[in-house]
Every structure is written in C-alpha cells, then in structure tokens.
Amino acid sequence: MPYSSSPPQIPTASRTPAPSTDEATQSIAILGLGAIGTLMAWHWREHVLYGITRDNSRCQRTLIDQQQTAHSLTLPTWQHEAIDWLVITTKASATLEALQSVANQLPQVQNILLLQNGMGQQQQVSDWLSQQQCSANLWAGISTEGAYRQNTEQVVYAGSGDTHIGLWQAQHPTASIPNGLTVVDDIQQRIRAKLAINAVINPLTAVFRCRNGELVSHDEYRQALKELATEVQQCFETLQQPLNFDLTERSLAVAEATAANQSSTLQDVLHQRPTELDYINGYLIRQAQQLNIELPLNRRLLAQLS
Numbered sequence: 001m002p003y004s005s006s007p008p009q010i011p012t013a014s015r016t017p018a019p020s021t022d023e024a025t026q027s028i029a030i031l032g033l034g035a036i037g038t039l040m041a042w043h044w045r046e047h048v049l050y051g052i053t054r055d056n057s058r059c060q061r062t063l064i065d066q067q068q069t070a071h072s073l074t075l076p077t078w079q080h081e082a083i084d085w086l087v088i089t090t091k092a093s094a095t096l097e098a099l100q101s102v103a104n105q106l107p108q109v110q111n112i113l114l115l116q117n118g119m120g121q122q123q124q125v126s127d128w129l130s131q132q133q134c135s136a137n138l139w140a141g142i143s144t145e146g147a148y149r150q151n152t153e154q155v156v157y158a159g160s161g162d163t164h165i166g167l168w169q170a171q172h173p174t175a176s177i178p179n180g181l182t183v184v185d186d187i188q189q190r191i192r193a194k195l196a197i198n199a200v201i202n203p204l205t206a207v208f209r210c211r212n213g214e215l216v217s218h219d220e221y222r223q224a225l226k227e228l229a230t231e232v233q234q235c236f237e238t239l240q241q242p243l244n245f246d247l248t249e250r251s252l253a254v255a256e257a258t259a260a261n262q263s264s265t266l267q268d269v270l271h272q273r274p275t276e277l278d279y280i281n282g283y284l285i286r287q288a289q290q291l292n293i294e295l296p297l298n299r300r301l302l303a304q305l306s
C-alpha cells in the first residue's frame with residue numbers, strides 16, 4: 001500500500017489510534033462536497049485537499065462562517081495521488097455508489113472515513129471492501145456540526161459541534177488524524193445513540209411539519225414522541241444493544257435544546273429531496289425484522305414519508 005510522502009504515523013500500543021489531533025499535514029480527498037463536506041474542507045484547509053464530484057468538475061465552494069465571512073475554497077480533483085484519507089460525506093444512501101465510483105483509486109488510500117448519519121451504509125461498505133480485498137482502514141464518524149447549502153456552491157456554517165470517529169474495520173493499527181476529529185473506542189455505540197434520537201425527532205418533525213421544539217410544547221406531538229421513543233428503545237433492547245439512557249427523556253431534551261431548528265428530514269421533505277430515513281428508521285425495521293419483530297410506529301412513519 002503506497003503511503004503519501006509526508007505524514008508521520010503515530011505509534012499506538014492498542015488497535016485504536018491514540019485519540020489525538022495530529023497537526024501534521026495530511027492528504028485528504030473529500031467525496032461529497034455538500035454541506036458537511038465543504039465545512040470539513042474548510043476545517044482542513046491547512047491539509048493537502050482534493051475534491052471528488054459526480055462529473056469530475058473542479059470543486060469550487062464558498063464557506064460562509066459564523067461571523068458571515070465568506071471563504072473561497074478550490075479543491076483540485078483527486079486523480080491518482082496517494083492519500084491518507086478518503087472522507088465520504090454524501091448522504092447515507094449514496095455512500096456505496098459513491099465509493100464504487102472511485103474503486104480504481106482505492107489502492108492509493110490509507111484510510112476511508114464515512115462521516116454521515118444513519119446506519120447500514122457502514123456495513124455495506126465494509127462488506128464491499130472485503131470483497132475488493134481493499135487494505136484501507138475503514139472508519140465511521142458522527143458530527144454535531146451544523147451546515148447547510150445555500151446553493152450548489154455556497155455553504156453556511158450554522159453551528160459548531162464535535163466530530164467523533166472510530167475504527168469500523170482496521171487493516172493497519174496506526175493512523176494520523178486530521179485536525180478537529182476526536183478518536184473514540186465506542187463509535188458504534190455513539191452512532192446507535194445518535195440514530196435512536198434521530199429515529200424519534202426526524203420523522204415526527206417531518207410528519208407534523210414542525211420545528212424540533214414543538215415536539216415538546218405541543219401535547220399531541222409530545223405524546224407521539226413518547227410512543228415512538230418507547231418503540232425504538234425496546235427495539236434496541238431486543239437487538240441486545242440496549243441504549244444506556246432513557247430515549248424519551250433524551251429526545252425531549254434534544255428537541256428542547258434545538259427548539260428553533262428544522263430537522264434535516266423536515267428540510268429534505270420541504271425541498272422535495274429524498275430523506276435519509278431508510279438508513280435511520282428503515283435500518284431499525286430491517287434489524288428487528290431479522291428477529292421477527294415488528295415496529296409498527298416506525299413502519300407507519302416511514303410509509304407516510306416515502
């Protein structure tokens with residue numbers, strides 16, 4: 001596996017790299033230059049960056065930061081350069097197809113990071129990479145950063161947050177980490193926790209066409225939240241992956257803390273874009289189905305929003 005020329009490797013005793021930010025220059029290609037992809041490109045502007053678009057066009061983006069300052073970013077198209085990181089920031093449903101579009105270049109990649117919401121795509125990618133005998137490490141990540149696209153080229157940084165990543169499948173025990181990412185040992189648990197909250201807030205806000213806070217303040221919506229949260233919590237217990245928090249309480253707290261926000265699913269519905277629910281509630285339905293368990297509330301919401 002060819003390495004890029006510069007980055008030193010952090011030696012670690014364990015399988016998981018040390019949870020540190022590495023200031024050394026990394027070479028990173030970003031596949032999916034939408035809201036989060038563009039924001040990460042801006043965070044990583046000191047690294048050697050490449051972009052990948054569907055049509056191999058030049059990646060010209062503008063990031064408007066939280067002080068309303070516009071920053072212009074131009075990323076050369078990734079061709080055959082050896083890179084430390086291939087970061088996929090498409091929507092969950094586009095992940096495998098996007099990765100397959102660069103299949104020929106994967107021998108040049110040291111680490112692949114899926115930085116998305118939802119579940120199901122990580123295992124799809126892992127299975128496919130195994131078939132390809134790809135030797136890159138597979139990482140998964142979740143972010144509480146907030147960004148949205150004003151148009152194809154302009155992205156607004158709406159709210160700062162944290163980005164956690166962890167190994168999904170490792171071929172090599174070491175890696176240098178791009179700045180701003182925190183390495184954790186329990187990424188699957190964290191992704192599940194985020195998925196559980198998204199499985200409650202996202203479909204309900206989309207069905208009721210309401211902002212997050214109305215799930216708390218509106219009696220009928222609050223009741224629906226409690227019922228859905230109970231079904232999702234029980235689902236994780238049945239799957240023998242119990243959440244270590246009360247999902248009703250956590251969902252109410254998150255909805256209250258983000259009261260003025262429109263969930264990404266509501267935004268997708270309002271803009272008539274496909275939602276990611278098939279990788280959130282749909283994922284839970286498929287997992288439960290394997291144990292002959294039905295999730296009627298999840299299924300009804302998914303049907304209403306399909």
Ligand SMILES: NC(=O)c1ccc[n+]([C@@H]2O[C@H](COP(=O)([O-])OP(=O)(O)OC[C@H]3O[C@@H](n4cnc5c(N)ncnc54)[C@H](OP(=O)(O)O)[C@@H]3O)[C@@H](O)[C@H]2O)c1
Nearest residue numbers: 032033034035036053054089090092094098116117146147
């Ligand atoms: N936005 C946020 O604040 C936020 C926060 C946390 C997590 N997330 C998660 O991050 C992921 C991405 O969300 P997002 O809001 O950034 O979505 P987005 O703005 O729709 O960006 C996705 C990008 O991927 C591109 N894409 C799709 N398929 C591709 C392919 N085959 N080749 C190259 N590019 C491809 C899309 O291009 P087209 O425009 O041509 O389709 C688009 O630019 C989602 O899982 C989301 O849940 C988002």
